[in-house]
Amino acid sequence: MTAGEAGRTGAASLEFRHVSKRYGDSTARGAVNDLSFQVPAGAICVLVGPSGCGKTTSLKMVNRLIEPSAGQIMLEGLDVTTEDVTVLRRRIGYVIQQVGLFPHLTVGENVAVVPSLMGWPRPRRLARTDELLGLVGLDPEEYRGRYPFQLSGGERQRVGVARALAVDPPLMLMDEPFAAVDPIARERLQDEFLRLQRELAKTILFVTHDVDEAIKMGDLIAVMEEGGRLAQFGSPDEILARPASEFVARFVGGDRGLKRLSLVTIGDLELEPTEARVGLPTFEPGTKLRDALSVLLVADSRGGVALDEEGRPRGYVTVDAIASALAEVRPNRTVGA
């Protein structure tokens, strides 16, 4: 599985400049108030906040399904309102919670919707469709001829992602894309999407109401509060370590220290070398510190052995070593790393 055609072209930077959306009543749900932030090309920026805080409104102003009352949204340095709205939308991927697959088109036809609107010749459309289905983990032979009603919720969501990637957009807008599937399927979709994103490196604006999803998916997080104001903007670790206000602290939850531990893995720690020790817990490099701490507490053990990629002992992990990982606030996980 490779990114193929999708991997070749780039991502676009995105910037909100004092963007507002007012509805008749100043306390109306979905209003947005003087929103400004920048997302570098290739980063996932998550808009998170309670319902009615204007996060979906903000997302829909990017592809102009909603027009801002004030301010500018710059895509690759160009104001989105200066571009023809149809052209703009066709080069921005769009994924929504209910997926919005066309029930009367097959999976293959759904994926090829934008290429078909753009007049791609049939052979190129078909090749691209198969490539994309493979990319999201659906066997083209098996799936391209099916209708949406013959798919599970998770499969529909994969098709939705494939469809949004069809013409290799430099920006993807994803509005609660994994919220409608069960927790186990959601976790898998999130993991697969992050793996895909490491190859594709698209710029992504991602809306969720779920803090844990925001922390997991985001390189950057914009926490929004009622009234459509930006409460805080930063890396997941910054927001967990230094909430800017009482609202943010409450919103991210009392376990924010533990949440920070889930941002770091055993492999990230610098450790004293150790010999193999019998009877101690062992940790794979990919184990999250949060899970490692839990294992140590349950095992009533002060320490465990970190393994390297080959499964050899790499170092001695203590509860103190895990706690010290919280001393440093990490600006960003992947962007520029």
Add this chain to the structure above:
Amino acid sequence: MTGEPLVRWDWVYGHLGAIADRVGQHLYLAAIAIAAGFVISFALAAISIRRRRLYPIVTLLATSAYTIPSFALFAGLVAITGLTTVTAEVPLIMYTIVLYVPNIVAGFDSVPLDVLDAADGMGYTRGERWWRVELPLAVPLVVAGLRLASVSTIGLVTVSAILGDSFGGLGYYILDGYERHFTTEILVGGLLSIALAVIADLGFVLLGRVLTPWAIPRVGPRAARQRVSG
């Protein structure tokens, strides 16, 4: 009716050619009304969808027209348009509207909002969205309207027999049999009219299946098969 058999088959065999002609006339009168009614209703439905305030008015007018007894309408129109095909068609067309419009409007209303949101977000123009998304998704309910209108119209064509021998299709035999107390004619006219309605209905069911292979099968062997393969 003394000792006479219920159906005089010798009469039937002696009139096969004439019966075929009446079937042809019946279908002709019905087809014009079904088609013209569809076109008019589609326009009324389109207006109703775009201007929601007009929908109750359209419905009220269509329902009012439906309350006029067909017998009275045919008879009354003779004074205006004479004994012409127009006189036969106007009531038939009027009666289809109340059957078509709610189905067509419901068909377009049935298009899920998330599908429209996705279509807009992916850059469909208004026209592309209408042709490629809304119209195809409205088809199941539009076909339901066609089924109702065709069954109703095929039955009503018989009433136009009161306009004279040149009208009525199979209704001619019903009226003539009634006047002559000849049961065979009434049965031939009535049963064949029912048969035409059933055939038309089945035809539209088939058309619907062909046009909407994507529809979720609800009952029957098709449903079971799809579930297994899906």
